[in-house]
Amino acid sequence: MPKNISLTRYLVEQQRIDGHIPPELRLLIEVVARACKGISQAVNKGALGDVMGTAGSENVQGEIQKKLDIIANEVLIEANEWGGHLAAMASEEMDSIYVVPNRYPQGEYLLMFDPLDGSSNIDVNVSIGTIFSVLKKAEGNHGVEESDFLQAGSSQVAAGYCVYGPQTTLVLTVGDGVAMFTLDREQGSFLLIEENVKIPDNTQEFAINMSNMRHWDEPVKRYIDECLQGKEGPRGKDFNMRWIASMVADVHRILCRGGVFLYPWDKREPEKAGKLRLMYEANPMSWLIEQAGGAATNGKQRILDLQPTKLHERVSVILGSKNEVERVTAYHSGL
Numbered sequence: 194m195p196k197n198i199s200l201t202r203y204l205v206e207q208q209r210i211d212g213h214i215p216p217e218l219r220l221l222i223e224v225v226a227r228a229c230k231g232i233s234q235a236v237n238k239g240a241l242g243d244v245m246g247t248a249g250s251e252n253v254q255g256e257i258q259k260k261l262d263i264i265a266n267e268v269l270i271e272a273n274e275w276g277g278h279l280a281a282m283a284s285e286e287m288d289s290i291y292v293v294p295n296r297y298p299q300g301e302y303l304l305m306f307d308p309l310d311g312s313s314n315i316d317v318n319v320s321i322g323t324i325f326s327v328l329k330k331a332e333g334n335h336g337v338e339e340s341d342f343l344q345a346g347s348s349q350v351a352a353g354y355c356v357y358g359p360q361t362t363l364v365l366t367v368g369d370g371v372a373m374f375t376l377d378r379e380q381g382s383f384l385l386i387e388e389n390v391k392i393p394d395n396t397q398e399f400a401i402n403m404s405n406m407r408h409w410d411e412p413v414k415r416y417i418d419e420c421l422q423g424k425e426g427p428r429g430k431d432f433n434m435r436w437i438a439s440m441v442a443d444v445h446r447i448l449c450r451g452g453v454f455l456y457p458w459d460k461r462e463p464e465k466a467g468k469l470r471l472m473y474e475a476n477p478m479s480w481l482i483e484q485a486g487g488a489a490t491n492g493k494q495r496i497l498d499l500q501p502t503k504l505h506e507r508v509s510v511i512l513g514s515k516n517e518v519e520r521v522t523a524y525h526s527g528l
């Protein structure tokens with residue numbers, strides 16, 4: 194497709210060429226994109242818009258909510274609840290699912306989001322983002338319940354994120370590769386900057402929070418230790434490290450130039466499978482990464498094959514350039 198076409202045209206073409214985006218899904222993606230424009234505006238205003246700092250509340254995961262976490266959550270709900278395309282929504286910032294109110298028609302899609310990813314970076318003007326994942330409700334005339342959301346990531350029908358960085362860029366998959374759109378503020382539209390994004394199979398760049406090293410499990414220690422040994426070690430090459438502490442920004446870099454991202458299980462809270470959330474962080478990111486030719490596992494299994502048991506389930510995440518992800522995964526099986 195020609196560069197610089199609008200997201201709207203891209204979606205219409207997708208609908209025409211492949212017929213695999215129904216009109217309701219196209220509308221849903223457009224509405225999410227519109228909400229991201231609103232969030233981008235708020236992010237850009239920063240202290241001038243009274244959006245910095247904490248809101249004085251905690252979410253269901255016990256994390257202190259920032260004002261922008263709550264603003265972004267509200268923007269997404271208000272934008273999506275009335276269009277008739279959704280049955281319900283779920284978010285990192287809400288304890289339970291949000292069923293579309295009776296005054297609006299109910300659609301068949303389920304939308305999940307991390308409204309503001311990388312919250313610790315808001316107040317220091319570093320890239321943050323919004324992550325979203327779309328599922329379809331099972332057929333049948335029943336109401337909608339949390340159990341409708343508990344589908345493996347391989348059932349997603351659309352997934353993406355919007356990164357609020359030097360540019361605001363929306364990255365999307367509907368199962369036909371990965372496309373990137375940058376917000377043109379004069380036009381007020383997202384314009385296509387790249388399609389068929391591909392991640393190189395090999396990389397010399399890893400992303401992990403090194404301060405947790407003493408808490409890691411052996412396979413992760415071994416992998417990072419070998420990277421750190423550089424040219425003189427078993428890998429025979431030097432590695433570079435990056436850690437932005439916004440998964441959106443780290444994944445965006447990996448989609449642009451390759452790399453491997455790890456947020457593994459560790460011994461700080463051994464009863465938790467990891468820090469990141471399966472349904473609205475790991476699943477959408479893993480699908481994007483796979484669609485770009487990369488891989489994503491929890492060390493043992495493909496993330497997209499995991500059967501969720503609860504909405505806010507956590508997971509260990511290793512994703513990015515295929516050969517590195519396969520290596521870390523092999524180390525977990527003792528190879």
Ligand code: AHG
Nearest residue numbers: 307309310311312313402438439440
């Ligand atoms: P959120 O702001 O939505 O809670 O997510 C933050 C996540 C993720 O974006 C990032 O990779 C990770 O937390 C950073 O964690 P550390 O501060 O432990 O490095």
Ligand code: MN
Nearest residue numbers: 307310311474
């Ligand atoms: Mn997050």
Ligand code: MN
Nearest residue numbers: 285307309310
């Ligand atoms: Mn968040």
